[in-house]
Amino acid sequence: MNDLKTNTLSESPLRGVGGLDIEIKGKPYTIPNSWEALTPEQFVHLAGLLRMYAAGVLSMSDVRLRFVIFVLSVDMRYIPRKHEDTIAQNLYLLQSKITFIFSIRYPKDVWASLSPELRRIARKTEPGDLPDSPEGRVLRRAEYIYELDACFAAQLLPDLTIGESSYPGYTVNTSCALLSVSLTARQYVDASECLSGIAKNPELLPLLAAILYCPCTYSPDRAHGNAALFASADPATLEAVALNFQALVLMLFTKTHFSILWQRGKDTGKNKLSVGLKEGIYALSEDGYGDIDKVGDMSLTEYLEILRKKKIDAVRTLHSADMKLSEIAEKTGLDINTINSII
Structure with a gap:
């Protein structure tokens, strides 16, 4: 796990900042297809749609369709009746291509059997649109659900x-x-x-x-x-x-080397070294980093770096004392793979 030692971001946070380029009556339009590409107005509108989705008022397709309509400034009230079916078909096709809002989740046993490449594609592609292969046919028979896919490092409301x-x-x-x-x-x-x-x-x-x-x-x-x-x-x-x-x-x-700070064992009560972020402020103050106000005023990344270093140092100290990996995992809340990457 190189991200434990070097890069702050284990993958680029900009997962494609472009969008869908289309032309309507000779005028070019771009429909954003990533969170980072949204304008503040588009983001606020989408947040409102997702609130209705969470309340069960809108379906996943409704959210994507209304998002497309908002971006294109389509006023459905003024579409001539003779063009309604054509416009509706075009909008439905466009909404199906908006992939950044939701991802697809399959049962763990089905997901574990897939190749890394197919996993990447299957998270954003309807089962019926997947390549015709033995793995693809397995996914077509499997149950799946859509879930919100909002994991990004950007300030969309400056x-x-x-x-x-x-x-x-x-x-x-x-x-x-x-x-x-x-x-x-x-x-x-x-x-x-x-x-x-x-x-x-x-x-x-x-x-x-x-x-x-x-x-x-x-x-x-x-x-x-x-x-x-x-x-x-x-x-x-x-x-x-x-x-x-x-x-x-x-x-x-999930996507930075700070992720080890949130790992927890099965029995968090026994994880004496799994310090929560709030408790971490008091812990660093007791360690001589300054009073509580000074530690609280640290930049977030500086604060997390110190907590991360303390956790890694604790793992290495326990390992040097010949403690078993299972015992280190119990005390720190880290899984065995992460511990091995540290020692």
């Missing part, structure tokens, strides 16, 4: 406008295959805790926005005080803020 005031948000930079985020450690921890509670309490959405778009130096009290102000924002915009941050969290969880 600022939020509330009334006549504009509030700049955190920045994300992925140039040179490295990741940097302007969030502080405390800001990220507070936002993560807020995000985890939104499913049960949607009223936390304005607080999340207030944390992520806190003016000047981040302060929990200042963010809490601004929550009522952000509550006046458009609901779809607040959903977009949450979706954008959730995608960044997922990217850190």
Whole structure:
């Protein structure tokens, strides 16, 4: 696992920033086909559609169709009746080519039997459109579901406008295959805790926005005080803020070398070295990195790098003490493959 030792991003976060180029009555259009290619307006609209999808109001195809209609500014009310069927067929064909919003998930046993190349294709391709091969025929017979595929490192809402005031948000930079985020450690921890509670309490959405778009130096009290102000924002915009941050969290969880910080064993109560991010602020303060405020004001990437180094050092210390790999896994929450890549 080279990403444990070198690259911050284990794969490029820009998974194709282009789109679908089409021509309508001689006028060229591009329909975005990646999260990173969306404009703020397109992202907010899509977030609103996904909210209705989560509520069971829209299907997966409805989301993609309405997204295409919005991007192309098609007003279905003014389409002549004689062209309705043709327009509907063309829109349906276009929506079927929008692959970035959702991915396809198959049962684990079926997925494990596929070649890496077919896995890459099958995540985004309907079973009926897969190459005719023994593996393809297996997938055509298997059950599958669609799931949201929002895992990216980008800031799609650089600022939020509330009334006549504009509030700049955190920045994300992925140039040179490295990741940097302007969030502080405390800001990220507070936002993560807020995000985890939104499913049960949607009223936390304005607080999340207030944390992520806190003016000047981040302060929990200042963010809490601004929550009522952000509550006046458009609901779809607040959903977009949450979706954008959730995608960044997922990217850190799964696509960067920081992923070892979120690995947990079967019994987390026994993982004495599996320190949570909030507890990590206190742990680093106790280790002499400064008082709690100083550690909390660290840049997010600096904070995560220190926690990652401490975890790797702990693994190597335990290994040098001749501890069994299974015992190291139990204490750290890391799987055996990850431990082997470290030692």
